[in-house]
Amino acid sequence: MKKSLANYRPGECAQIVGVAEHAMGAKLIEMGFYPGKHVKVLFRAPFNGPFAIDAGGAVLSLREDEASLIETIDC
Amino acid sequence: MCTKIALVGSPNTAKTSLFNLLTGMNQQVGNFPGVTVEKHWGKFNLPDGRVAELLDLPGAYSLNAYSEEEKIVSDILHDRNHEDFPELVVVTVDVTNIERNLVILTQISDLNIPVIGVLTMNDMLAGKPIDTNEMSKAFNGIPFLKINGRTGEGKKALIDFISACQIKPVEAFISFPLKKNLNLAEARRDAEARKSDIVRRLTEVPSFVRESRDTFTTKVDKILVHPIFGYGIFALVLFLIFQFMFVISAIPMDWIDSIFLNFSQYLQGKLPEGIFTDLLTQGIVPGVGGVLVFVPQIAILFFFIGVLEETGYMTRVVFIMDRLVRPFGLNGRSVVPLVSSAACAIPAILSTRVIGNPKERLITILVSPLISCSARIPVFVLLIYLVIPNTYVYGFIGVQGMVLFALYALGVIGALLVAMVMNKFIRSTEKSFLLLELPEYRWPRWKNILLHLKEKVQAFVFDAGKIILAISIVLWALAAFPKINDAAVEQGKTQIEESYLGQAGKSISPVFAPLGYDWKMTVSLLTSFAAREVFVGTMATLYSAGENFEEDESLLTRMREDINLQTGKPAYSLASGLSLMVFYVFAMQCMATFAAVKRETKSWKWPIIQVLYMGFMAYTLALLTFNLFS
Numbered sequence: 186m187k188k189s190l191a192n193y194r195p196g197e198c199a200q201i202v203g204v205a206e207h208a209m210g211a212k213l214i215e216m217g218f219y220p221g222k223h224v225k226v227l228f229r230a231p232f233n234g235p236f237a238i239d240a241g242g243a244v245l246s247l248r249e250d251e252a253s254l255i256e257t258i259d260c
Numbered sequence: 261m262c263t264k265i266a267l268v269g270s271p272n273t274a275k276t277s278l279f280n281l282l283t284g285m286n287q288q289v290g291n292f293p294g295v296t297v298e299k300h301w302g303k304f305n306l307p308d309g310r311v312a313e314l315l316d317l318p319g320a321y322s323l324n325a326y327s328e329e330e331k332i333v334s335d336i337l338h339d340r341n342h343e344d345f346p347e348l349v350v351v352t353v354d355v356t357n358i359e360r361n362l363v364i365l366t367q368i369s370d371l372n373i374p375v376i377g378v379l380t381m382n383d384m385l386a387g388k389p390i391d392t393n394e395m396s397k398a399f400n401g402i403p404f405l406k407i408n409g410r411t412g413e414g415k416k417a418l419i420d421f422i423s424a425c426q427i428k429p430v431e432a433f434i435s436f437p438l439k440k441n442l443n444l445a446e447a448r449r450d451a452e453a454r455k456s457d458i459v460r461r462l463t464e465v466p467s468f469v470r471e472s473r474d475t476f477t478t479k480v481d482k483i484l485v486h487p488i489f490g491y492g493i494f495a496l497v498l499f500l501i502f503q504f505m506f507v508i509s510a511i512p513m514d515w516i517d518s519i520f521l522n523f524s525q526y527l528q529g530k531l532p533e534g535i536f537t538d539l540l541t542q543g544i545v546p547g548v549g550g551v552l553v554f555v556p557q558i559a560i561l562f563f564f565i566g567v568l569e570e571t572g573y574m575t576r577v578v579f580i581m582d583r584l585v586r587p588f589g590l591n592g593r594s595v596v597p598l599v600s601s602a603a604c605a606i607p608a609i610l611s612t613r614v615i616g617n618p619k620e621r622l623i624t625i626l627v628s629p630l631i632s633c634s635a636r637i638p639v640f641v642l643l644i645y646l647v648i649p650n651t652y653v654y655g656f657i658g659v660q661g662m663v664l665f666a667l668y669a670l671g672v673i674g675a676l677l678v679a680m681v682m683n684k685f686i687r688s689t690e691k692s693f694l695l696l697e698l699p700e701y702r703w704p705r706w707k708n709i710l711l712h713l714k715e716k717v718q719a720f721v722f723d724a725g726k727i728i729l730a731i732s733i734v735l736w737a738l739a740a741f742p743k744i745n746d747a748a749v750e751q752g753k754t755q756i757e758e759s760y761l762g763q764a765g766k767s768i769s770p771v772f773a774p775l776g777y778d779w780k781m782t783v784s785l786l787t788s789f790a791a792r793e794v795f796v797g798t799m800a801t802l803y804s805a806g807e808n809f810e811e812d813e814s815l816l817t818r819m820r821e822d823i824n825l826q827t828g829k830p831a832y833s834l835a836s837g838l839s840l841m842v843f844y845v846f847a848m849q850c851m852a853t854f855a856a857v858k859r860e861t862k863s864w865k866w867p868i869i870q871v872l873y874m875g876f877m878a879y880t881l882a883l884l885t886f887n888l889f890s
Contacts, residue, residue: 204448207444208691209691210451211444211451212695214448214452215321215324215363215451215454216360217360219451219455228481230583231487231583232584234580235583241359243356243357243360243697243699245695245697246578246696246697248582248693
């Protein structure tokens, strides 16, 4: 089932399948959220703050609305 | 050839370290035209005696520009006629983030610009080192070198390479042409194609082993972004910075004050009496002192911010604060500047460069002088002594202390509300986004911090300093001329009262009468533009009393006994006193802040808007206060 990265909880792994049509699309891909990539949610900031995502070595933080642009499947 | 070189790289790739390593002290700083992004360039010698010019381009992940910084890099590299177009580009590639850092390298190569990759952070890899020849082979023959930014290892090899300048054409990585301003779909196509190409090529590098994150960082993060400990530790860090800016900096600030005061008195004694001597001893010398007095606080704040940025902790601050400050149109990085403006707005404003988004940076600059700074304390204390009774509620809560606290709270609330309003009204071409890297923790590189600190202090002293000096000379002239005549002295009048400034204060005092102010208060409001604490000095002069009101009661007594000639009531009542305090909370009476904002926004527009909006708030809220309490 297709989900967005914003649906995942800390500790869960996701496989990227695509990035939504959005001004940030290319940026997200370049930063490491490209199709086929496996990423893991490490932790979240308090009060529904940003996600910290392990994208293969580097850890990136994304706001919820940024994470929701990234289409994923479970892995 | 190869003497015009540009340095390109993503943030956090030791690009600044490499720039410092190559150019040493031989560097300059300016601004890219039309934007507030700093431009750093420098020179270094090649072994054959030629001099190479090195331009340190702002941090960029890609030529698909998303931020102001990336747009500058993209504009220069896409335009062969640009004055900054390089003959050779050196790209720093952090090996712990190699996939991401190679994007811009292959893009630049595809523009047919000679490029060399410099692998950095090699000591952060636990496994075996990456082989530069294997990298070169996998990436169409682009040369790769290794550099250690701390020890300088690899510097000679890089300089030798630049000197030899043996550049071979490189086959394109992505076949469809890269051009400026790709549309959304094209940019995505480029990003996807490039990314999968890089991932595939990296599999051809046998020495490349993907590392997992170090366990130290993982453990520390558990504490530093913890819902309780995370905020607790950040509060402690802020407290420490605040203590240093407020308490420790007072020591060198007092030295600077007394050195300039003594020097001024020394000159007064040595030089013949006259306008020139007065200009020197009352205008120029105190003006220069008034610039240098801010240096300790600026240095302290930049030292701390440097450590926070260098260790990687600042990104965690942004991470935990983002959700909390976003409703106000602020950025997680706004928090340190805003808190430090409770000591002084000037270092705070200079430090807003760390806020990447131009709109969030501007809002932080515009609201930080609303946070009550240390210069307001003498004004508040004098007025509280005058109009607030020294009594206690429930036997232990001092009313005077409560009023002081309320004034601080008023400033903070004002700053947040104004930020919210500005967030609605200021248009921005750049959408706010977080997408931020949380790097591994590392020991700060002190040399980078100190170089940056020195640059900031210099920029303030020589850039904003000019404006501050000019305004202080003008203010001195307005208060010193015309000279008071003997007849006026006999009537008990003072120089300030007879001066242009005094006359101006008197003639505009009807404007301030609805706020409960007499002409003396109005004159003091005008002189306070030099700095808020000047209010006390002006009052002391106008009432011919000692300035040190905590020891010498004469000023308090005379102000208390003074009668407002218009109303026939005491000039300092509860209503007029509170009204003045509220005015000082909101009004931007500080020429140094004005100069700092001019420097940081690169325009006269924003400092003028700031003076006007804060003046408007001060006037209306003081008017409201006066009417509520009278």
